[in-house]
Amino acid sequence: MASLENHDPISITSPSDLKIVIIEKLPKSEGNEPQAPKSKTMAVNRATLIKGCQYFQNMLACHRWTESDSNTITLQDDHIVAMEILLRKLHASLGAMSVQEVSVADVWHLVLACDKYGLSPKEFRGWFASWAKHAATQIDTLYGRDERIYYRQTLSETHITERNPTKVDQMHLPPRILQQMNAVRGRLRNIAHKGLFDRIARILQVSSAPCCERTVFEFFCELQRISVWPFEDCMRHCSIDDLVFRMKQFDATKMRGYTDPETKKPVACFFCEHDWKAVVAGAAKRVEAYFDGLCLDCMDLTKNLHKGGDRDRDYWAYMLPRDRYDENCRIKHGEPTWYFSFMGRREKKGLIADV
Incomplete structure (x- = not known):
C-alpha cells in the first residue's frame, strides 16, 4: 500500500545536508481495515547524527550500508512526532517545537524510539518537565476527565492495570511493578479494616449488654451514612483516598445513645462511651501515613x-x-x-x- 507523502519537510536544523523520510504505520481502522501509512520528511545534519547517535553512526559513517552515501534515507515503522522530538534533541533544536503539539501517546512512542535508536530517555528529562506542565488537559481527556482514575487508580478496589494510549503491545511496565502496587492496595485496605473494626470486635467478644448492641448498631449506621459500610461493597468503586476522605466525615454526634427503659436515664458504659470519632480518625491517619x-x-x-x-x-x-x-x-x-x-x-x- 502506497504511503501518503507530505512534501513539506520539517526543518530540524539549518543548514542541512540529509533528508530522513519517516514512514509511520497506522493501526487498523475501527472496521479492522488496514490504513495507508503516512510519512514525513525531516531535514537534518549528517555529522550531527553521526556524533550524537551510535545507530546513525553505524548507518552513515561505515559505508557498508546503502544509506551511507545517500542524501535521503528512509526509516520504516517509526512514529513521526516521536522522531521529530528525538532528532531535535540530537540537533539541540527542541525549543523550536511547541510542547503543546505533543500528546500523551507521542511521549510513549518517544520512549520506544529511544530504545530503538539507543538513546536514554533520561536525556529528555528537561523537555519532559516542560511538556508535563501542558499535559493536564490531555490526561483528563485520556482518562475520562476523572483525575482520580489517573492519579489514584493504584488504590482502587479492582486489580491495577495499565492504560496504554498506543497500539504497541511491547510498551508496558515490568509486571513486578503492578504486582507490588496490587500488594500495597491490599495492605492499605487491611489497615483501614483493622482500624475501623477492632474495637467493635472487642465489644462483640466481651459484652452483650443492650447499650453495647445500640452502640454497635449506631456505629455501623454512621459508617453507612458516609458510604464506608458495607466495607467491601463501598470499596468496589472507590479508591483508598476516597475511603479516607469519607472516614473523615464521620460524626459521632449522630450516634444515638442508649437510655435505660426503667430509669429513663443514659447508661454509663466503659465500651459505649468511647470516642468513636477518634477511632475512625485514627484509622484514617494510619492509612494515610503508611505508604x-x-x-x-x-x-x-x-x-x-x-x-x-x-x-x-x-x-x-x-x-x-x-x-x-x-x-x-x-x-x-x-x-x-x-x-x-x-x-x-x-x-x-x-x-x-x-x-
Missing part, C-alpha cells in the same frame, strides 16, 4: 542489586534493618515504601520453592 508511593530510586537500586557481586549476599544485605529507609533517595519515605519498591527477582533456579 508514600513507590520510590523510583529504591526501584532502580534493586533491579540488579550490586553488579558483579553475589546476588544472594546482596539480597540479604538489602534486607538488613537500617536507621533510614530513604537514604540517597530524592523523596522522604518510610519502611513500607522501601519494602514495596524492591524490584529484585530471581534469574536462576533457587533452592527453595522451585521444586
Whole structure:
C-alpha cells in the first residue's frame, strides 16, 4: 500500500545536508481495515547524527550500508512526532517545537524510539518537565476527565492495570511493578479494616449488654451514612483516598445513645462511651501515613542489586534493618515504601520453592 507523502519537510536544523523520510504505520481502522501509512520528511545534519547517535553512526559513517552515501534515507515503522522530538534533541533544536503539539501517546512512542535508536530517555528529562506542565488537559481527556482514575487508580478496589494510549503491545511496565502496587492496595485496605473494626470486635467478644448492641448498631449506621459500610461493597468503586476522605466525615454526634427503659436515664458504659470519632480518625491517619508511593530510586537500586557481586549476599544485605529507609533517595519515605519498591527477582533456579 502506497504511503501518503507530505512534501513539506520539517526543518530540524539549518543548514542541512540529509533528508530522513519517516514512514509511520497506522493501526487498523475501527472496521479492522488496514490504513495507508503516512510519512514525513525531516531535514537534518549528517555529522550531527553521526556524533550524537551510535545507530546513525553505524548507518552513515561505515559505508557498508546503502544509506551511507545517500542524501535521503528512509526509516520504516517509526512514529513521526516521536522522531521529530528525538532528532531535535540530537540537533539541540527542541525549543523550536511547541510542547503543546505533543500528546500523551507521542511521549510513549518517544520512549520506544529511544530504545530503538539507543538513546536514554533520561536525556529528555528537561523537555519532559516542560511538556508535563501542558499535559493536564490531555490526561483528563485520556482518562475520562476523572483525575482520580489517573492519579489514584493504584488504590482502587479492582486489580491495577495499565492504560496504554498506543497500539504497541511491547510498551508496558515490568509486571513486578503492578504486582507490588496490587500488594500495597491490599495492605492499605487491611489497615483501614483493622482500624475501623477492632474495637467493635472487642465489644462483640466481651459484652452483650443492650447499650453495647445500640452502640454497635449506631456505629455501623454512621459508617453507612458516609458510604464506608458495607466495607467491601463501598470499596468496589472507590479508591483508598476516597475511603479516607469519607472516614473523615464521620460524626459521632449522630450516634444515638442508649437510655435505660426503667430509669429513663443514659447508661454509663466503659465500651459505649468511647470516642468513636477518634477511632475512625485514627484509622484514617494510619492509612494515610503508611505508604508514600513507590520510590523510583529504591526501584532502580534493586533491579540488579550490586553488579558483579553475589546476588544472594546482596539480597540479604538489602534486607538488613537500617536507621533510614530513604537514604540517597530524592523523596522522604518510610519502611513500607522501601519494602514495596524492591524490584529484585530471581534469574536462576533457587533452592527453595522451585521444586
